[in-house]
Amino acid sequence: MKKLLPISIMKMSGAGNTFALIDAREKSDWRDVENSLGKSRAEFAKLVCDHVLGLSTDGFLLIENGSEGFDYDWDFYNSDGSTAEMCGNAARCAARFCYEYLGSSENKACLKFKTGAGLVTAQILGDDEVRVQMPEARFVKESIELKTKSKGVQKFALVNTGVPHLVQKISNLAEATTLKEMAREVRSHADLKPAGANVTFYAEDSKGHINAVTFERGVEDYTLACGTGAVAAALVYSQLSSEKQIKVQMPGGLLSVVFDGKDTHPLMTGGAVFVGEFKYNLEVVG
Template identity: 30%
Template sequence: MTLAFTKYHGLGNDFILLDNRHTPEPCLSPEQAVQWCDRNFGIGADGVIFALPGQGGSDYTMRIFNSDGSEPEMCGNGIRCLARFLADLEGVTEVTYRIQTLAGLIVPQVLADGQVTVDMGLPIVAAGQVPTSLGDPASPVLDLALEVAGQSWAVTCVSMGNPHCITFVESVAAVPLAELGPHFEHHPVFPQRTNTEFVEVVSRDYLKMRVWERGAGITLACGTGACASLVAAVLTDRADRRATLELPGGNLAIEWLEDTQHILMTGPASRVFAGTWVG
């Protein structure tokens, strides 16, 4: 098998991008994606993203396999990378795409300065739709107690098309993320597992975040996680609707619009290198 690929990253959250526009199904299996993502024996990445033909009036469709072979509904950093990849394929510097994902239609706009703004749509806060069995299925989960690894944590749950569990802490640097992450991800109150964010509120417009991603582990950034974290902070009156989210890989600008309730995410997406897999 010989396949051309391009490597991109969004704040260090890195992906292998494949031009899969010739067929509606991914050209790799989840098992092959695991091999490609291996940082010692493969190319190395947090996931493989496939640029597929559009569906239902969209320009393109995005599918992604995580480094463990699982398939998430959406990926905020990943869709920024996909938008830049498509713009590079088409030879344009400013463009807006309508991209179908498993979380619905997402609209990224590639800007002339290299940044990408994404309309991430509406957050979901009803517990049963996140999904989580915490609290009333029809109500938000806001600072509810959750026992994890022998300790009680106050958690807020939000879905951006994929589930997130957010905990506000005094210092994100002090959180033993590698130890706690798997316990949160696989906790029985999350039937589809969960992404987990620990957030430190520096001010009402500046938050620090570290993330354990479902299916990928510790990553340097998570776009949907940053969006979910701002929603959680607004709902618990810790932040304003527009804020900078500082992640280990860099900063994202997040805004939760009051009129439409849509969330806008703006951040970089960078091409790293291109190559050919022969195997």
């Protein structure tokens, strides 16, 4: 195992949400390495995302040849090795990675990805900005009450923006610090089995501008940003305020969410930046 050659891994950040990306197309170096790993992709994801032995990222994403008319397929893992159907910040990073690093023959600025949540379309805007047409955003339950040990009965909106989110409005984002244990409880609440849900808190800053933070499944903590969480918070806020263009400030950066009344697939825009390319020597997997 220690004889394996290093594998190139790109670390990227989408509004502070960090990802390790690998070119896993058919003729890539990854294919030979994967056949020799002796570990599943989920196990390898935990190593790559590890704070000590890896790149200290929130997620791990393998970019594969596109199928069924898509430009690329993706295989996404959280830092604990679990999978997620969709990640908005990862989608922006994936688009810029494919456009600038993989260099598709057509050099397309608009890319179609096949994800666990279906089609995700991303458009390269320049200046590290990427716009993603997200999966359908919808209410599963406009109001759901969950009993918790730490905070008693709590009321949320349950929405799906590619992945499920419990959304709760709070007076200011500082409150989220005291709600962390409650978020950990409801994230895997018995009433939400088997999938559970991410938990997103938001507070209105001004008209059309909210602050939000998400406790993410698979990371099991608040993250600096969550694209599907930003859309989830914006969806709930939009229903209450009738605003269709919403700025969502997350701890790691600003995201823009736009709802078109004729389309249930909102647009999300934000930055995607390269942190660095790493040569992972794989000795840690032996």
